[in-house]
Amino acid sequence: MRQREPQFTGTAVARAAALAVLSFIAASATAPHAGAWTQSFHGLAGANPALLIEVRHRFRHHRRSHSNRAKREEFVQSRRADLESKSSMQGPQPPAGQASKEAAKEPMEKPAGAAPEPMGPPPPPERWTAAEVEAGRMDCVRRLSGLHALFGQLDPIKEGACGTPAPIRLLGFENGREPKLVFSPPPTASCKMAEALGRWAEAVLQPYAKAHLGQPIVQIGTLSSYNCRSRYDDPVQRISQHAYANAVDISEFITAKGEHISVLDHWNESGERSAFLHAIHDGACEIFGTTLGPDASDSHKNHFHLDMKERRRPLCDFTPEQLRAREEAKKRVPAKVPASGSDTPAVPADGTPKPRRQGNTVE
């Protein structure tokens, strides 16, 4: 009787567990979807260590309580039932081949050097809300009505801190009284910027064109409009109004008779073309938040930078500090002309601080 009763040792229980595993694998292999054994095997392999831990725990308890053979058999049967119920809970197996594809999608181990996986739900995409876009478009209707603007509506722009919810491609203006005025190329602009350009064209550009040139302007040449960048393309500078589609750089004007007037060629010459450029530049200072021309810096020798930055007072080429420095310099210059008769002044004639960067960068 004693020999027939197996010793309830760890080895014996492990053997019982192994039997359960083997019988499960055998059952799975003969199941209707035997090809899906890979997934079942992973579930079973995961359960096996837990089984052995629990077996050891119960074995120690058994030695303390001197449980009888019936209890031991009941335990083994219950573990077998557990494993069988887990197998049945996995539900219908996917067709052969699919399981191996799914396993390939989710490798068991991450490759060495892989970046840590982000935690939590993915961040929302950067975009304007429908309410912001709708409000922007309603603002466009309000600003552009009555300005006879020719434009196309563009998709909202959002690039980090840059962009605007309701940009337009501003083609030009046509009021029926003047020849059509077009931009070349048409700038991407906020409607705030487009509104200011319309007011400037009607109240400043065309009247001065007729006064100085005897004909209206039919084309405005542009260099740059929307551009996600900092001022002067300098990373330590603040973000440019170009990054909000709130700025346009203008380099040239063409009259109805085909005459070209460019900022680079005609700003410093004497004559009507220069007078026209100076007049429309000064008129811009009354409308835009910022107006920069060739006097502001070398960066603007070939264009006017016009933007809609909100300021207490519009900035016209120079900040108040720069204007004070210029006034001071004018007072100092005569006393500092070298006695040798050289015509090179000891300080720059305009006394303005040099811009941070020279060259092709623009505001």
Ligand SMILES: [Zn+2]
């Ligand atoms: Zn600019």
